[in-house]
Amino acid sequence: MKAPWDYLENLNKSVYVVDCRDGTLVYLNRYAREQLQRPDDESYVGQKWETVLQDLPGACGTCADLDLEEGQFHEWVYHNKLLGTSYLMTGTVVEHQGKLYRIEAAEEMDGQTHNPMRYFEAVINACIVQTYATTDPAEAMGLVLACLGKRFGCTQVHLYERREPDRLFHSCHWPKDGEASGEVRITGLELPVQAFRQHRSFVVSDQGAFRQERPKLYRYLSPEEGDTLFLVPLFRGEEWKGFLRLDAPVFREMSYVSECCEVLSYFIISLMERRDMMEHLRELSYHDQLTGALNRYALEEYERERKGLLGEPTGIIYCDINGLKRMNDQMGHGYGDRLIQQSHGVLTKIDGKKEIYRIGGDEFLVICTEVTGAEFRQRVKGLKAAIAAEGCMLTVGSAWGPAGEELAAIQERAEAQMYQEKRAFYQRQEGEQARRMAGVPEKEQGGRTPLETYMQTCYFDVELFLRSISMANPDTYLCCGDIRENTYFISDNLKEEFGFSDNLVPNFIAEMQKRVYEGDRQLYIDDIHSVLERRKAVHDLRCRIYNKRGEPIWVRCRGLLKWDEEGGSPIFFAGNMTGLKRDAEVDNVTGMLSLSGAFRQITERCQEGRSQVFLCFTLTNFTDINQTFGHVAANQILWEIGCELKSQMGRDSIFIRMDGLRFLVLLSRNLDPGEAAGQIRQIVTSVYERRGIRILHPCAIGVVRYPKDGASIQELIDNAVVVIRAAKKEPEREYVTFSKRMLGSSGGANELNLRLNASVSDHFKGFRIVVQPQVRADSGQIYGGEVLLRWEDDQVAVSPSVFIPMLEQMGLIVPVGKWIIKQTLQLCKRILPAHPEFKLAFNVSYLQVVDQSLFPFLRSMLLETGVPGRNLTMELTEGHSDTLPKQLEQFIEQCRQLGISFALDDFGSGYSGVQRLLQYPVDLVKFDRELVREMATSQQKLEFIISTIHTCHQFKKAVCVEGVESKEEWDLVRKTECDFIQGYYFYRPLELEEFYRVLEEQARADCGTAQRTEPSWLERRR
DSSP states (O other): OOOGGGGGGGGGGEEEEETTTBBBEEEEEEEHHHHHHHOSGTTTSSHHHHHHHOOOSSTTTHHHHHHHHTTTTEEEEETTTTTTTEEEEEEEEEETEEEEEEEEEEESSSSOOOHHHHHHHHHHHHHHHHTTTTTTTHHHHHHHHHHHHHHOOOEOOOEEEEEEEEEEEEEEEEEESSSOOOESSTTTTTHHHHHHHOOOOOOEHHHHHHHHHOHHHHHOOOTTTOOOOOEEEEEETTTTEEEEEEEEEOOHHHHHHHHHHHHHHHHHHHHHHHOOOOOOOOHHHHHHTTTTOOOOOHHHHHHHHHHBBBBSOOHHHHHHHETTTHHHHHOHHHHHHHHHHHHHHHHHHHHSSEEEEOSSSSEEEEEESOOOHHHHHHHHHHHHHHHHTTTEEEEEEEEEETTSHHHHHHHHHHHHHHHHHHHHHHHHHHEEEEEEEETTOOOSSOOOOOHHHHHHHHHHHHHHHHHHHHHOOOTTTEEEEEHHHHHHHHHHHHHTTTOOSSEEEETTTHHHHHOOOOHHHHHHHHHHHHHHHTOSSSEEEEEEOOTTTTEEEEEHHHHHHETTTSSSSEEEEEEEEEOOOTTOOOOOTTTEEEHHHHHHHHHHHHTSSSSSEEEEEETTTTHHHHHOOOOOHHHHHHHHHHHHHHSSTTTTTTTEEEETTEEEEEEEETTTTTHHHHHHHHHHHHHHTTTTTSSOOEEEEEEEEETTOOOOOOHHHHHHHHHHHHHHHHHHHHHOOOOOOGGGGOOOOHHHHHHHHHHHHHHTTTTEEEEEEEEETTTTTEEEEEEEEEEEETTTEOOOOHHHHHHHHHHHHHHHHHHHHHHHHHHHHHHTTTTEEEEEEEEHHHHHHHHHHHHHHHHHHHHHTTGGGGGEEEETTHHHHHHHHHHHHHHHHHHHHHHHHEEEEEETTTTHHHHHHHHOOSSSEEEHHHHHHTTOHHHHHHHHHHHHHHHHHHHHHHEEEOOOOOOHHHHHTTTTTSSSEEEETTTTOOOOHHHHHHHHHHHHHHOOOOOOOOHHHHHHHH
16 A cells, blocks of 8 residues: 555655654655755665754754644745755645654745745734634734744744833743843834834844944844844834844745735734733732722632642731721711822832732731741831831731741731730820810920910911911912821912812822922932931922922922920921922922022122132033933933932032033032042943943033132133033043133133124134145045134234134124135135035034024025035034034035035044944044044054944945044054045145145146156155
8 A cells, every 4th residue: 555655756846754753754755855865765764854854963943843733734934954945844744554644845935936925825824823722812922923933934033012102022032942131212222213114124134234233222132143133013003013023034035024924913913902901901800999909809819829828938917097987087088098098108118028918998918928037027117117107097917927827827816916906006096085185285395485375375367377478479388287197288379289189188298209200209208218217307308399280390398397205206397398490490400500590509608708619510422322312311311410419429519500511519618629520420420331321531520719710600600611611622631620821822711802802893804714635545635625714813823722612602603604604615716627626624613503694695605606515515513413403404404405515523532422423414524533543552443443434434424534643643544444534644734825836736746747846745754
């Protein structure tokens, strides 16, 4: 009797048969024998199939054995590494002479005879079947990924879900070995958003380029080296829900893979929604809706799972809320609900592993596991202290038992102790009530204050009195409270502004905590704990609190506490909150004082008659942080820096945000400037490192002193700006001390300002332009030049580093900038007849970009001179894109329409990232002199700069290296394959007549007609 496979001998595709018992080969048809070079049956029969077919010691990960069933055909994709070919596999299980055999046929997918759509329909159908293979949606999700992985021959398949607008969660993966990469913020993750928005898949075939272009996404995905990645977006309508990731799919028709996954996305999203709904229903059925605690049903489930016995040493805390029914009757159920929530909040603070159950209207049960008896007693003690500190109306009973004891027995002991404590509580209350009814004062007072005497002898309306105080300032909110009863009275304006329903507020401190801005909440909590732990009599805090409109407003919370005679417990609080928003006293981002808000405090300190030390600093490279992490995260970093400064450098120091990224610290009297500068640097570094940010010099710091460096507060502030500017040039120094020389060579900023104004007013007298030629890196020939500004004051040259910042500060850079443009165009008009491709570059200040008249002026000057825009390059600095991104984008677009190109100046002076560099809308990148020095220090830095230049070229950005000053540096720079060079080795900035002569000389040399009487620049260098 013939075997079923004997009829497949001459089939024009590979067929093999395997004994299901031991995995040995039984048969190969003629086509398979030829492919595998097995001349006869003896060369393979009885051998393991994976050894013959794959040259592997064991079955591969894409083997579909488990899917095969007798009488059912299955299809999947398989890549044979031995043959280097991908196959569409068809297989089933057959019975022959009482034995089961696996029979499979392999059809090459690289040929033209294969119809991929038929196969993909089979894949889709198989995956859809898996979505209904189990009632558990999470399990079904895993089956779908497994089906996709096997059918497409992937090494891995992953599902990433967008759980919140800015959160991405790695929820499922196949195979299941290894751990998911968890949750991550989408902001800054470098996702292929553009492709996803267009419902297009994103294919990664070059992992090296992927790692360089999207380093954060690469680290998060952590793919196997060399694998092709296939990222498929998942959409519900127009809402992006996440993406599928397929690693190393062997199928080459990626468009079909994309369409297949797009169809399946509807079913995958449906599974996600079914899973979320079931989890939500489970959450509802096992949790108390008021507090979020587990409920009685969850406790019963807990007992069933453990069969009523403890699996480990366990402690139980049984709690009851005192007088809850009375409070509900007298104050309403809303008040009672708040008491229940407060009680639950206190229980959540118990240390260690625990589960909290609300088992009745006023009863809670806490189960603490994996705890010794001594540890449990300590936790109960801590709970009672927290109850007393927060004025919570809980009575507590507790019991502990070893592993193996009955849960019900421990619960009964804890309940009995709780009721014993409850009886004692009511007995104490009855005694106090009897004393009050008899007129016996609780404590004898040693005299009365005038106010007490007045209140007891005259008519006094407390509520009217409080209203009159609030009338004085509508931004002042009043409150007072009985701390033991945990009930507070608040003024009408506080009730209205912050959304309270009544003037009587139970648990006011905790209620306000809920309204405190998230970034300030821990500061608020720490301050309350500090008041209670240190038994302070005064409370003073600045923070942000949400009003009823959801707006965070700055307030200053101040108040007085009265403690009992032993000083162990607070009994009364009276205080106010003052809104700071209108006074602009506090900077909203950092929590520091604003300059106007700090003026009074600075004045008071300076009037003490002693020397005062001011540290002024700025954050370097914060533009990169803004661009990489987004403004929200950047503002949070600034907030953390402000909090850390105030926390670590003492309350006696005054912290001020002057503007932008400039800050001022008036040091406490006992702080050394060097020590304080070190603290600031350490604080900024630690805040950065918590987010994985590493910057060599994160801040630049300067020092000014009163009265030495300024007799008035305004003069001190002006000089602080000057020293910050100087410190930015030397961020590696501990700090830079202010010097009068920083104000300019003519002796003082004020005088120099007047002279600059006079020069501008007198038709730009004393100003001139010079040109520093730029050469091609390969030949050294001049291709363009940068126009630079020079100024002489009474025939004395003033450094551009001095007068240009002053022009910007006074706003004179706008008219001077237009004068430079006019001179540049006139120069260009003279050069172009002989050098039609010559390009002149000039710098543009951010103040010029803001000026709405700049572009019309530029356009009219181009028309007037007839100079083509393609011969001009505007040089911008990195700060432009962060200072005014929208204006810059609009300005660049307008200028590009005129043919003007743009360059990014001084790249590398601030350690900018490559990704940030590529986001600038420029045509040319000018590498700073600092990078030339860096590449000379090590081969590794040279290779990094070479790769950066290569990346610029890939993104169609040319590169000019500045600051080449020696033959050695030129030799080094040529290795980088940059396009252009600018530096003293070739040319210093030239006066115009000399510049014309150099151009003429090069023109003659290019034509081969030069009769040079002196050596060329290259010969001179040699």
